[in-house]
Structures are given as structure tokens and as C-alpha cells.
Amino acid sequence: MILQVQHVTKRFGGLTAVNDVTFDLxxxxxxxxxxxxxxxxxxxxxxxxxxxxxxxxxxxxxGKDITGSPTYKAAALGLSRTHxxxxxxxxxxxxxxxxxxxxxxxxxxxxxxxxxxxxxxxxFVGIRERADQLASSLNVAQKKRLEMARALAARPYLLLLDExxxxxxxxxxxxxxxxxxxxxERGVTIIMIEHIMHAVMSLSDRIIVLNxxxxxxxxTPDEVSQNPEVIEAYLGDPGLAAQLLEEERA
Amino acid sequence: MKRLRFPGLWITxxxxxxxxxxxxxxGSASLRESMFTILMSVALASSLNIILGYTxxxxxxxxxxxxxxxxxxxxxxxxxxWNILPAMLVGGLSAAILAFLLGATVLRxxxxxxxLATIGINEAMRALVINIPILGGPVGMEMHFSEYKKYxxxxxxxxxxxxxxxxxxxxxxxxxxxxxxxxxxxxxxAIREDEDAAEVMGVVAPRAKTWAYxxxxxxxxxxxxxxxxxxxxxxxxxxxxxxxxxxxxxxVMLGGAGTVLGPVIGSGIYQQxxxxxxxxxxxxxxxxxxxxxLLLLIILFIPSGAVGWLRSKSxxxxxxxx
Numbered sequence: 001m002i003l004q005v006q007h008v009t010k011r012f013g014g015l016t017a018v019n020d021v022t023f024d025l026x027x028x029x030x031x032x033x034x035x036x037x038x039x040x041x042x043x044x045x046x047x048x049x050x051x052x053x054x055x056x057x058x059x060x061x062x063g064k065d066i067t068g069s070p071t072y073k074a075a076a077l078g079l080s081r082t083h084x085x086x087x088x089x090x091x092x093x094x095x096x097x098x099x100x101x102x103x104x105x106x107x108x109x110x111x112x113x114x115x116x117x118x119x120x121x122x123x124f125v126g127i128r129e130r131a132d133q134l135a136s137s138l139n140v141a142q143k144k145r146l147e148m149a150r151a152l153a154a155r156p157y158l159l160l161l162d163e164x165x166x167x168x169x170x171x172x173x174x175x176x177x178x179x180x181x182x183x184x185e186r187g188v189t190i191i192m193i194e195h196i197m198h199a200v201m202s203l204s205d206r207i208i209v210l211n212x213x214x215x216x217x218x219x220t221p222d223e224v225s226q227n228p229e230v231i232e233a234y235l236g237d238p239g240l241a242a243q244l245l246e247e248e249r250a
Numbered sequence: 251m252k253r254l255r256f257p258g259l260w261i262t263x264x265x266x267x268x269x270x271x272x273x274x275x276x277g278s279a280s281l282r283e284s285m286f287t288i289l290m291s292v293a294l295a296s297s298l299n300i301i302l303g304y305t306x307x308x309x310x311x312x313x314x315x316x317x318x319x320x321x322x323x324x325x326x327x328x329x330x331x332w333n334i335l336p337a338m339l340v341g342g343l344s345a346a347i348l349a350f351l352l353g354a355t356v357l358r359x360x361x362x363x364x365x366l367a368t369i370g371i372n373e374a375m376r377a378l379v380i381n382i383p384i385l386g387g388p389v390g391m392e393m394h395f396s397e398y399k400k401y402x403x404x405x406x407x408x409x410x411x412x413x414x415x416x417x418x419x420x421x422x423x424x425x426x427x428x429x430x431x432x433x434x435x436x437x438x439x440a441i442r443e444d445e446d447a448a449e450v451m452g453v454v455a456p457r458a459k460t461w462a463y464x465x466x467x468x469x470x471x472x473x474x475x476x477x478x479x480x481x482x483x484x485x486x487x488x489x490x491x492x493x494x495x496x497x498x499x500x501x502v503m504l505g506g507a508g509t510v511l512g513p514v515i516g517s518g519i520y521q522q523x524x525x526x527x528x529x530x531x532x533x534x535x536x537x538x539x540x541x542x543x544l545l546l547l548i549i550l551f552i553p554s555g556a557v558g559w560l561r562s563k564s565x566x567x568x569x570x571x572x
Contacts, residue, residue, distance in 0.1 A: 089448070104452030
């Protein structure tokens with residue numbers, strides 16, 4: 001198991017954003033994390049990589065307990081992530097952004113080697129020709145790729161992708177899906193939060209579903225999409241849901 | 251022709267050294283004095299730039315390191331008859347230690363809170379020094395004239411101090427350049443752009459910020475020793491002059507925060523401007539108000555400063571100016 005999340009709960013004052021969530025993630029898989037808006041998906045990510053310290057529970061990464069340790073520790077151990085709302089280092093060039101990832105990630109490379117890695121990664125995610133531009137000058141799709149490049153440059157074992165497809169057009173989505181598949185082929189384990197159902201269904205080996213902070217379902221994409229509780233959480237009316245899912249498949 | 255390897259560094263160094271040796275050529279003491287002020291400002295502003303420009307933390311009371319270094323260095327010279335060189339080490343080291351200790355605490359604060367805390371530290375150190383009798387309390391300390399004799403008389407001593415300031419300034423610029431070009435510097439700039447995102451990428455921000463703060467304190471500590479040795483006396487008001495701190499920020503912003511050349515150009519322009527203002531009957535009393543107004547204009551219209559603005563204008567300039 002590369003990641004074990006054990007009974008993780010996160011409370012903000014009276015609000016329980018994540019409630020007693022437990023799951024294991026084997027190496028090499030893509031795990032889809034879905035749920036309606038406000039279900040606590042990003043909060044769970046934040047607990048896993050150390051942005052928040054969970055109120056209760058444990059996070060075990062590669063056999064090490066990393067509960068509540070700072071984000072840079074997680075990064076050093078090989079846990080990288082992208083942000084739902086992109087956070088480029090605006091006044092630095094695209095290349096410098098990626099070099100930061102390589103310099104301070106798992107391998108802690110020196111500048112020269114990091115630049116070589118950055119070159120390769122920029123090519124891989126398709127932002128190589130933007131290398132010298134300032135990160136602030138990229139459009140949304142490119143910024144999402146930049147987020148991904150920075151995370152990958154760290155050579156992570158586990159990559160948390162927080163809605164990398166949101167805000168992209170159809171062509172951009174399908175090219176991003178290819179990129180994610182290629183990342184998996186490099187042996188990186190992935191957890192992805194995603195709202196675009198056909199994408200998450202086609203990519204994920206397993207899916208877990210959060211609703212009001214609780215894990216309400218887990219299983220293969222097919223199992224999860226048949227689960228009445230999941231359908232209700234998403235759409236309220238199971239009849240309508242079934243109809244929509246039919247349309248999605250067609 | 252082979253391309254110069256570090257054009258940004260060489261341009262800055264040639265400028266500083268070229269201007270710095272002018273007083274030696276014509277041997278003018280008054281020119282030497284005004285050059286001393288400019289070089290000192292260059293070193294202080296370049297140091298401040300490491301924490302302000304690279305790391306993005308506005309150290310408002312940065313002059314505290316000049317004051318503390320100056321005080322301790324002056325103390326060992328005037329009271330214990332130390333030579334200037336070990337005294338400079340005392341000054342640099344004490345400023346660095348203070349920055350290290352403060353780093354662990356104040357650098358947790360962000361934005362305006364950090365800026366306010368640094369002002370508080372400066373005022374607290376001033377109050378502390380006033381209450382330490384062996385440092386001369388509120389009246390400060392004086393140095394016996396005979397101290398200069400060790401260096402061959404006052405004239406030679408003043409030249410020696412001038413060359414020392416030039417060397418320290420050159421060192422500051424070299425450090426500033428290498429920090430900017432290093433992995434460490436890249437981490438600092440990542441912190442400046444988005445500290446949380448930088449940490450997610452693995453930058454150990456608390457450690458990096460502390461070392462940036464220490465680096466930015468060393469040279470002001472050394473410069474403080476040279477300045478007060480030249481003056482022959484030290485007082486709390488001169489050592490911890492908040493106004494000078496503010497002027498340093500203006501210099502960095504004017505030339506371009508986060509660039510190597512910027513603080514150099516900014517200090518030069520600002521000190522020239524200040525000289526004009528101080529000798530003008532209309533402006534001499536509102537000189538600082540002009541500085542404040544200037545800062546306002548820079549932040550509103552060219553927030554990246556003169557060098558930053560030039561760099562944004564052409565790719566060629568970006569390659570040669572750092």
C-alpha cells in the first residue's frame with residue numbers, strides 16, 4: 001500500500017468537513033475521488049499532503065506516518081499535488097516554476113540536473129514552447145499543465161490531482177486524459193478529484209465517493225455508478241440519474 | 251567573440267568599482283565622503299534586497315542590523331582597542347546571530363505583520379542600548395583619536411575605511427548575484443510568489459527564510475562598524491535611525507526589487523536626489539516627504555523599478571541585466 005488513510009476526520013469549528021474516512025491505495029493505481037460540491041474532497045487532499053492537520057485519524061504514506069507533518073515533508077517523501085485553483089509562481093518563468101518542483105521535490109536535484117528534468121517534463125506535458133514565458137502569461141489550460149509539470153518534476157510516487165480537467169474545453173480534456181494515462185504508465189500512483197464523469201470513469205481503477213464528508217461508496221467505476229446512494233447524492237432523483245447516465249454512455 | 255558568462259554580474263561590478271575608484275584618482279576628500287555614502291547605501295540596499303526583493307518580506311526596520319553590528323563593533327574598537335578587521339567580524343556576526351534568533355520568531359508573520367514587527371525590533375534594540383551603561387547609554391560612545399594612529403593617522407584611516415566599504419559593497423553584490431542564481435535563491439523567489447505553494451513543492455520555507463534573513467543582515471552589520479569607526483562616535487539615534495530604513499526601501503524599489511543591479515542604481519539615484527534636495531532651500535526640510543512621494547509613484551506606476559522596467563522592455567536587456 002502506498003497510502004493508507006485511517007479514520008481521518010477534519011472539523012472546522014462546528015463543521016465536519018471530512019468524517020471518519022478510511023481507504024487504502026495500492027501502488028500504481030488511479031483512484032478517482034468524486035462527490036458533490038462541498039463534499040470535502042479538497043479538504044481530504046489537504047489532510048493527506050499536510051496543508052491541514054487532521055482532527056482525528058492517521059495518514060500513512062509508504063509506511064511512514066505523515067499525519068500533520070508540513071507539506072514540504074510530504075513533498076520530500078514523494079507526495080506531490082496540483083491545486084484546484086491554480087497557483088503559478090507568477091513572476092517566474094514557466095521553466096523556473098518547473099525547476100522549483102525538481103529542485104525541492106523527492107530527489108532534491110541541483111540546478112543543472114533539475115533544469116534537464118524540467119525540460120523533459122515540460123516536453124511531456126506539452127508546455128515546452130512556453131518555457132521562457134512568465135507563468136502569469138499562460139492561459140488556464142496551460143496553467144493546469146504547469147501545475148502538473150511542477151508536481152511531476154518532483155518525481156513523486158503519489159500524485160494528487162485536484163480537478164485538473166475543470167475549465168478545459170473538450171479537446172483540451174481529451175489531451176489531458178492522455179497525459180494522465182502516460183503519467184500512470186511511468187509508475188506514478190494517482191488520486192484524482194474530478195467532476196467530469198466520463199473522464200473519471202474511464203481513467204480510474206477504483207473510485208471512492210464522498211458526500212457531506214463521509215465516504216458513502218467505494219469500488220470499480222461500474223459498481224459505483226450503479227450504487228443508488230451515489231446516484232442520489234449526485235442527483236437526488238434516481239430515475240433522472242439513470243436517464244442521465246444512459247445519455248452519458250451514448 | 252566569446253560571450254561573457256555572467257554579464258549581469260560584470261556590468262554591476264564594473265559600474266560599482268569604476269565609480270568607486272574615482273575619489274582615488276583625484277584624491278578629493280569631499281568626493282570620497284559622498285561616494286562613501288553611496289557605496290554604503292548600495293551595500294545596505296543590496297542586502298535588504300535579499301529579504302525584500304528575493305523573498306518578498308518587507309523588512310521595514312532593517313537598519314537594526316546596521317545598528318547592532320555598528321554598536322558591538324564600535325564597542326570592541328573604542329573600549330578594548332581591537333583592530334578594525336576583527337571588529338568588522340564582530341559586527342557581521344552579531345547581526346547574523348540576531349537575524350537567526352529573530353528569524354525563528356518574526357518570520358512566521360506575513361505581510362504587514364512582519365513589517366510592523368521589524369519596526370518594533372528596531373525600536374526595542376534602540377531602547378535596550380539606551381539602557382546598557384557599558385554601551386554608553388543614551389549618549390553613546392566616543393572613540394579616542396589615537397585609534398586612527400594604528401592605521402597611519404586619520405587621513406590613512408579614512409582611506410582605509412573607504413576601500414573597505416568598496417570591498418564589502420563588491421562582496422555584497424557578488425553574494426546577491428549568486429543567491430539569485432542559485433537553487434537557494436530560486437526557493438526564495440518561489441516563497442515570494444506563493445509561500446504555501448512553494449512549501450507544497452517542497453521548499454522548506456521556515457529554513458530558507460531564516461537563512462535569507464541572516465544573509466541580508468551580515469553586511470549591514472559590517473558596514474555599521476565601518477561607518478561608526480569613520481565617524482568616531484556612536485549614538486542610539488544614529489545607529490537605529492528608522493528614517494534610513496525607509497530610505498533603503500525607497501532605493502530598492504526605485505532601482506528594482508529582486509534584481510541585482512536595481513539596488514545599485516536605486517541607491518545612486520536616490521543619494522544624488524537627496525543631495526540636491528538637502529541643498530535646496532525649498533526642499534531641505536521636506537526631503538523625506540519627497541522620498542515618500544517617490545515611493546508612492548514607483549509603487550503606482552513602475553512597481554518593478556527602473557531595472558525591472560528595462561528588463562520587461564526587451565529580451566536582449568533581460569539577458570544582460572540582472
